[in-house]
Amino acid sequence: MNIYVLMKRTFDTEEKISVQGGKIAEDGAEFIINPYDEYAIEEAIQLRDEHGGEVTVVSVGNEETEKQLRTALAMGADKAVLVNVEDDLDETDQFTTAKILAEYLKDKEADLIIGGNVAIDGGSGQVGPRVAEQLNIPYVTTITSIKIEGDTVTIVRDVEGDSETIETSLPLLVTAQQGLNDPRYPSLPGIMKAKKKPLDELELDDLDLEEEDVEPKTETVEIYLPPAKEAGRILEGDVDAQVRELVDLLRKEAKVI
Numbered sequence: 001m002n003i004y005v006l007m008k009r010t011f012d013t014e015e016k017i018s019v020q021g022g023k024i025a026e027d028g029a030e031f032i033i034n035p036y037d038e039y040a041i042e043e044a045i046q047l048r049d050e051h052g053g054e055v056t057v058v059s060v061g062n063e064e065t066e067k068q069l070r071t072a073l074a075m076g077a078d079k080a081v082l083v084n085v086e087d088d089l090d091e092t093d094q095f096t097t098a099k100i101l102a103e104y105l106k107d108k109e110a111d112l113i114i115g116g117n118v119a120i121d122g123g124s125g126q127v128g129p130r131v132a133e134q135l136n137i138p139y140v141t142t143i144t145s146i147k148i149e150g151d152t153v154t155i156v157r158d159v160e161g162d163s164e165t166i167e168t169s170l171p172l173l174v175t176a177q178q179g180l181n182d183p184r185y186p187s188l189p190g191i192m193k194a195k196k197k198p199l200d201e202l203e204l205d206d207l208d209l210e211e212e213d214v215e216p217k218t219e220t221v222e223i224y225l226p227p228a229k230e231a232g233r234i235l236e237g238d239v240d241a242q243v244r245e246l247v248d249l250l251r252k253e254a255k256v257i
Contacts (some may be wrong), residue, residue, distance in 0.1 A: 001045060001047060001048060001051045001052065001053035001111045001112060001148075001222045002054065002108070002109060002110050002111045002112075003044045003048055003053060003054070003055045003056070003110070003111065003112045003113075003114065004056050004057075004058055004105060004108065004110045004112070004113045004114070005022060005037070005040050005041050005044045005053075005055060005056070005057045005058065005072070005077065005113075005114050005115070006037070006040070006058060006059075006101060006113065006114070006116075006127065006128065006131065007033060007034065007037045007040070007041065007057050007058065007059045007068065007069065007072060007114035007115075007116075008033075008034040008037055008059060008060075008061075008097075008116070008119050008127075009031050009032075009033070009034070009059065009061050009064070009065045009067075009068045010031065010032060010033075010034040010119055010120055010121045010132050011024060011029055011030070011031060011120075011121050012029075012030035012031065012032045013030075013120055015029070015030040017029065017225070019223055019224060019225055023223060024223060028176075031064065031067070031068065032068065033068045033071055033072065033119075034116050034119045034120060035116070035120060036115075036116025036117045036118055036119070036152070036175075036177070036178070037115065037116035037119075037176075037178055038075075038116075038183040039116065039120065039176035039177070039178065039180045039181055039183060040114040040115055040175070040176040041055075041057060041072050041075055041076075041077060041114075041183065041191075041231075042075070042180075042181045042182070042183040042184060043114055043146065043176060043180055043181055044077070044078065044112075044114050045075065045076040045184075046181065047112065047146070047148065048078075050148075051148060052134075053078040053111070054078040054079065055078050055079070056077070056078065056079040056080065056081060057069055057072040057073070057077045057079070057080045057081070058080075058081045058083070058101060058104060058105070059080075059081070059083070060082075060083045060085060060092070060096075060097045060100050060101060061082065061083075061084070061085070061086075061168070062085070062086035063083060063084060063086060063201075065082055065084075066082055066199060066201075069081075069082055069199055070194050070195075070199065071186060071194075073189065073190075073193075073194035073197045073199070074186030074190040074191045074193070074194035075183070075184055075185075075186050076184070076190060077197075078195070078197065079197065079198050079199075079200075080153065080198070080199040080200070081104070081199070081200045081201075081202065082199065082200070082201045082202070083100050083101075083104060083202045083203070083204075083207070084091055084201055084202070084203055085100070085203070085214075086203045087203070088169070088211055089211065089214065091216050091219075091220075092214075093216035093217060093218045094122075094124055094126040094127050094130060094177050094220070095130065095214075095217040096214045096215070096216050096218060097106055097127050097159070098126070098127050098130030098131045098134065099130075099134070099209075099213065100204070100207065100209065100214055101127070101131050102130075102131045102134035102135055103207045103208075103209055104133075104202070104207055105131065105135060106135060108170075111170050111171055111172075112170060112171065112172055112173075112174070113128075113131065113132070113135075113137075113171075113172070113173040113174075113175055114173075114175070114176060114195055115127060115128040115131075115173070115174075115175045115176070116128075116175060116176055117141060117142050117176055117177045117178075119173045121221050122216055125141065125175070128173055128174075128175040129141065129173075129175075130146065131173060132173040134169075137171045137173055138168050138169075138172055139172065139173040139174065139175075140155050140172070140173075140175075141157065141174070141175045141176050141177075142158040142159070142175060142177040143156065143157045143158075143174045143175065143176060143177060143180060144156050144157065144158050144163065144177050144179045144180050146174060146180075147179065148170070151169045151170045152167065152168075152169060153167070153168050153169060153170060153172055154166075154167050155168065155174065157177070158177045158179070159181065165210055169171075170242055187249070207219075233249075233257075
């Protein structure tokens with residue numbers, strides 16, 4: 001099988017993030033593989049091991065993204081490709097990323113493309129479906145199970161607390177939801193092997209794209225941290241008194257009733 005994984009480099013949201021000048025400050029920030037993309041990488045490796053073929057991880061980003069691609073190679077992917085847009089584009093959005101990925105993938109004869117359900121920094125969940133639409137192939141989002149027999153694919157997907165089973169065919173794009181698998185940690189032998197695995201770097205010119213072809217369709221107006229939570233309050237007295245005080249607080253302070 002010819003499997004491609006769409007990977008994004010994201011901020012580690014478990015670390016402290018600061019906002020300066022309306023943008024997230026990258027100095028001192030920690031970056032990781034988007035966690036949902038880790039499920040995609042793991043599933044791709046398992047499917048390759050079961051059916052044969054190779055796994056190529058693709059990312060749109062800057063030269064720093066090479067670190068996360070090397071991690072994907074250390075997990076077990078066979079190849080990696082970085083489309084470096086650092087020198088060409090000041091801003092990108094989901095349209096930009098999907099357009100570039102689709103242009104790269106259009107002649108690769110991919111049997112299966114796997115991405116994360118959402119990116120934890122943006123959370124739009126748009127890139128995977130946009131790529132599938134541009135490649136004119138079917139797609140299924142939020143999958144928690146995938147079984148392939150020949151060209152027939154049986155998928156279980158999460159639907160807000162329930163699940164549904166879908167049968168479709170290859171070629172196909174899917175996006176991975178939590179519960180699909182347990183992503184592996186790179187082993188020491190895997191890290192050593194990753195240094196020798198191919199990691200190709202491309203630019204827009206290599207894809208016959210111009211800057212105007214991939215200009216963002218959206219503009220980020222402002223980025224800000226959520227307000228600090230105030231300390232909780234414990235109401236005292238008998239139950240009736242607590243209820244009266246709670247209603248009074250909801251009306252006068254919270255102003256929700």
